[in-house]
Amino acid sequence: MNKKTAYVLALLLFLAAPFVAYPVFLMKLLCFALFACAFNLLIGFTGLLSFGHAAFFGSAGYVTGYLLATSGLPTELGIVLGVATASLLGLVIGALAIRRQGIYFSMITLALAQMVYFAALRAPFTHGEDGLQGVPRGRLFSVLDLSNDLSMYYVVLAIATAAFALVMRIVHSPFGEVLKAIKDNEPRAVSLGYEVDRYKLLAFVLSAGLAGLAGSTKTVVLGFETLTDVHWTMSGLVILMTLVGGMGTMAGPILGAFIVVALENKLGDVGAWLAEQSGVAWFSALGESVGMVTGLIFIVCVLLFRRGIVGEIALRLKR
Amino acid sequence: MDIFGIPHQALLSQLLLGLVNGSFYAMLSLGLAIIFGLLNVINFSHGALYMMGAFAAYIGVTSFGLNYWAMLLLAPLAVGLLGILIERSMLRWLYRFDHLYGLLLTFGITLLLEGIFRSFFGVSGQTLDVPEQLQGATDLGFMILPNYRAWVVAASLTVCLGTWFVIEKTRLGAYLRAGTENPKLVEAFGVNVPLMVTLTYGFGVALAGFAGVLAAPVINVTPLMGSNLIIVVFAVVVIGGMGSILGSILTGLALGVIEGLTRVFYPEGSEVVVFVVMVIVLLLRPAGLFGKEK
Numbered sequence: 001m002n003k004k005t006a007y008v009l010a011l012l013l014f015l016a017a018p019f020v021a022y023p024v025f026l027m028k029l030l031c032f033a034l035f036a037c038a039f040n041l042l043i044g045f046t047g048l049l050s051f052g053h054a055a056f057f058g059s060a061g062y063v064t065g066y067l068l069a070t071s072g073l074p075t076e077l078g079i080v081l082g083v084a085t086a087s088l089l090g091l092v093i094g095a096l097a098i099r100r101q102g103i104y105f106s107m108i109t110l111a112l113a114q115m116v117y118f119a120a121l122r123a124p125f126t127h128g129e130d131g132l133q134g135v136p137r138g139r140l141f142s143v144l145d146l147s148n149d150l151s152m153y154y155v156v157l158a159i160a161t162a163a164f165a166l167v168m169r170i171v172h173s174p175f176g177e178v179l180k181a182i183k184d185n186e187p188r189a190v191s192l193g194y195e196v197d198r199y200k201l202l203a204f205v206l207s208a209g210l211a212g213l214a215g216s217t218k219t220v221v222l223g224f225e226t227l228t229d230v231h232w233t234m235s236g237l238v239i240l241m242t243l244v245g246g247m248g249t250m251a252g253p254i255l256g257a258f259i260v261v262a263l264e265n266k267l268g269d270v271g272a273w274l275a276e277q278s279g280v281a282w283f284s285a286l287g288e289s290v291g292m293v294t295g296l297i298f299i300v301c302v303l304l305f306r307r308g309i310v311g312e313i314a315l316r317l318k319r
Numbered sequence: 320m321d322i323f324g325i326p327h328q329a330l331l332s333q334l335l336l337g338l339v340n341g342s343f344y345a346m347l348s349l350g351l352a353i354i355f356g357l358l359n360v361i362n363f364s365h366g367a368l369y370m371m372g373a374f375a376a377y378i379g380v381t382s383f384g385l386n387y388w389a390m391l392l393l394a395p396l397a398v399g400l401l402g403i404l405i406e407r408s409m410l411r412w413l414y415r416f417d418h419l420y421g422l423l424l425t426f427g428i429t430l431l432l433e434g435i436f437r438s439f440f441g442v443s444g445q446t447l448d449v450p451e452q453l454q455g456a457t458d459l460g461f462m463i464l465p466n467y468r469a470w471v472v473a474a475s476l477t478v479c480l481g482t483w484f485v486i487e488k489t490r491l492g493a494y495l496r497a498g499t500e501n502p503k504l505v506e507a508f509g510v511n512v513p514l515m516v517t518l519t520y521g522f523g524v525a526l527a528g529f530a531g532v533l534a535a536p537v538i539n540v541t542p543l544m545g546s547n548l549i550i551v552v553f554a555v556v557v558i559g560g561m562g563s564i565l566g567s568i569l570t571g572l573a574l575g576v577i578e579g580l581t582r583v584f585y586p587e588g589s590e591v592v593v594f595v596v597m598v599i600v601l602l603l604r605p606a607g608l609f610g611k612e613k
Contacts, residue, residue: 049419096598099605103361103418104557108601111554115594122587232550236426243423282438292434298427302420303409 010251014157023149024221025265030160031218032261036241036253037167038210043239044248045171046203047183051106052093052113053211053238058230059116060086060212061219065132066125068220075138075146079216086212087205089116094204098197101186113235120230131226135219152221159217163210168250170206179203211238233291240294243301246308255309263297264290325583331462333579339468339537341575342475343369345568346530347552349479350523352561353486356499357519360410360421366549367432368524372398372531373540374436377447387450391532398528403521410520411513429546436542444539471533478529479568486564495519554597560610570608 017026035057042048064082067073073081097108120126127133137146146152170176178199181189190196219225228234237260245256267290275283305312347365354362375394379385385393405428413420453467486492497505498515506512531545538544552571559570574593582589600608 049422096601099601100557103355103422106419106422107361107553107557108597110550111557111594111597114550115591118590232546233430236430239423239426289434289438291430292438295427295430295432295434298430299409299424302424302427303412306416306420 006251011161018150018153023153027153027156027221028218029258029261030156031214031221032238032241032257033254034160034163034217035211035214035238036245036257037164038207038214039238040242040247040249040253041167041170041210042203042207043242044253045176045183046179046200047186048098048200048204049106049239050097050109050204050207051232051235051239052109052111052116053208054230054232054234055093055113055116056086056090056208056211057215057218057234057238058120058225058227059089059215061215061225061229062120062126062132064216065135065219065225068138069132069135074142075140075220078138079213079220082216082219083209083212086215087209090205090208090212091201094201094208098200098204110232110235113230114232117227117230117232120227126225126227129227131224132219133224135223135225137220137223146220156217156221159213163213164254167210171250175199175202236298237294240298240301242308244297244305244308246311246314249308249310249314252308252310259309260294260297263293267293328462330583333583334576335464335468335472335579337576337579337582338472338572339575340578341572342472342479343530343534343548343571344552344555344575345479345571346475346526347548348555348559348561348567348571349482349564350526351552351556352564352567353482353495354520354523355561357495357502357516358410358414358421359418360413360425361418361553362520362523363422363425363549364405364428364432365425365524365527365552366545366547367429368398368402368545369527369531369534369548370436370540370542370545371401371432372528373447373535373538373544374440374445374531374542375528376532376535377445377540380447387447387532387536391529394532395525395528398531399521399525402524403517405524406517406520429549433542433546440542442541442543444541447535447540449536467536471537474533475530478526482526483564483568551593554593558593558597558600558607560607562607563609566609 014026014030035053039050039053042050060082063085064078067081068075068078093109093112096112097105100108121128137152139145140151140155144151144155146155171179178189178194181192181194182196182199186196215229218229241256241260242253243256244259245254246252271283275281301308307315347369351362351365354360372394375397376387376390379390379393380387409424409428410421413424449467453470456463456465457469458464486495494505494510494515498510498512502512534544555571555574556567558574559566561567574596577596578589578592581592588595
């Protein structure tokens with residue numbers, strides 16, 4: 001089975017999915033899959049570990065949510081403006097962060113994203129700890145009513161598919177080849193005459209914009225936006241999704257996002273089951289301590305599965 | 320007497336508070352710098368281990384009836400031992416790979432440790448009493464000096480300068496500096512570098528544990544106290560650069576003071592002032608104040 005057939009099959013699966021599974025949950029999966037793909041563009045294909053992607057995901061969500069809730073803009077315009085905000089923020093944060101290399105880059109993105117977090121916490125329009133509530137889904141192009149879960153699902157699927165195709169196009173373009181060259185050996189790329197910083201910055205802005213698209217779409221789907229999406233734990237979560245699925249693979253982040261989101265949703269049930277089976281009441285708190293389990297998966301992945309699930313499979317197939 | 324319309328008493332007490340925070344920044348960024356120098360790992364779990372130092376003190380005092388002074392010694396030891404365990408069992412396997420895996424591993428350890436403490440203590444804070452010898456305040460004439468805060472600054476400065484002295488002026492420190500420069504060559508001279516790496520990591524995180532004990536009586540001891548702090552400390556490290564021991568200490572203290580002053584003149588900005596300073600430094604001197612351009 002070649003890759004193209006696999007992608008077509010996956011798409012067919014997604015087209016049929018809302019008839020067997022809860023559409024809102026599926027939409028959430030797709031939004032996080034898109035977020036992880038955006039993140040992967042940076043870590044997997046440019047070799048830059050951003051520890052602040054929640055800033056783009058969350059700020060776009062807030063802007064879209066606020067505009068839709070207060071100004072009555074059409075939904076598509078709300079999303080576009082959210083993406084624009086995230087891209088602009090990506091331009092500023094990216095320009096600052098690429099002034100340093102390696103581990104410093106990660107620390108700078110983390111610190112700047114924390115600034116965005118404080119801005120979201122203090123700014124009046126975000127409603128601080130309460131978050132934005134009651135964001136209407138509205139109508140797409142003033143025609144398609146999105147309050148219907150099924151229509152909303154297919155719009156989200158279209159957005160996610162288009163974004164995925166864009167990421168694929170970027171990765172396989174000459175621009176993407178230069179990014180990979182930077183990842184493999186930055187000094188060599190410099191000596192070949194590439195203006196490395198401009199490539200890094202463009203990759204950063206693209207990644208931030210796509211992360212924003214994921215955040216905006218998620219806000220429209222769920223109808224609310226909270227501080228969780230701008231918090232550093234969200235930046236960590238998207239790293240985990242990409243790591244679990246496989247950094248630098250196309251399908252890995254999607255799979256990783258599904259696993260992590262499904263785990264977050266089901267952990268409470270698993271904990272309750274474990275408590276019942278073992279008689280240890282402590283397990284029933286598992287649902288509230290998602291961090292502990294994600295931490296454990298992080299440790300196991302970094303120590304044993306650095307290639308991620310898709311990466312390992314690809315390696316086995318090659319042999 | 321007013322300074323810029325602020326009563327000098329308020330100004331001085333915020334300055335002292337800034338120095339207290341600054342000494343925590345200094346101790347944590349010092350530990351990060353030492354670890355990064357030898358291991359090339361940015362230890363994200365530094366914040367979580369600082370939190371564990373504070374909890375160790377709290378548990379020791381409330382559950383085992385030990386006093387603060389005993390915990391000041393025991394908690395860093397316990398945290399240091401845990402650090403040694405982490406280095407031997409996990410970090411060790413990652414030195415061959417890209418540095419970012421070290422960051423990711425220690426990030427995972429942070430989530431795990433915080434999660435464990437959350438499941439036992441919840442998110443609400445615990446408080447530890449100030450030891451009786453240090454309760455009260457001294458009237459210096461121009462200001463009232465709370466004894467415990469003065470102790471925190473004095474103790475952390477002593478530990479920081481002691482560390483600086485050992486690294487820069489003793490034979491042991493010479494090995495460490497040589498190991499930072501060229502570990503293979505040092506090993507060829509018969510020094511047990513892997514052991515040195517383990518002990519360095521243990522010492523670095525013990526510093527974080529020590530800071531945690533010092534902090535326990537002045538702040539709310541919560542499972543999340545470390546990660547809120549570590550992000551600020553990362554910014555401090557970016558500002559100072561990790562090349563210089565004395566540089567880390569000075570940058571930490573200075574940023575604490577700047578934060579304290581901001582709290583007097585523009586309270587809304589005090590949460591982000593360190594990040595703003597980081598942005599300015601990145602624009603003017605990208606390698607950091609004490610860093611070397613590579």
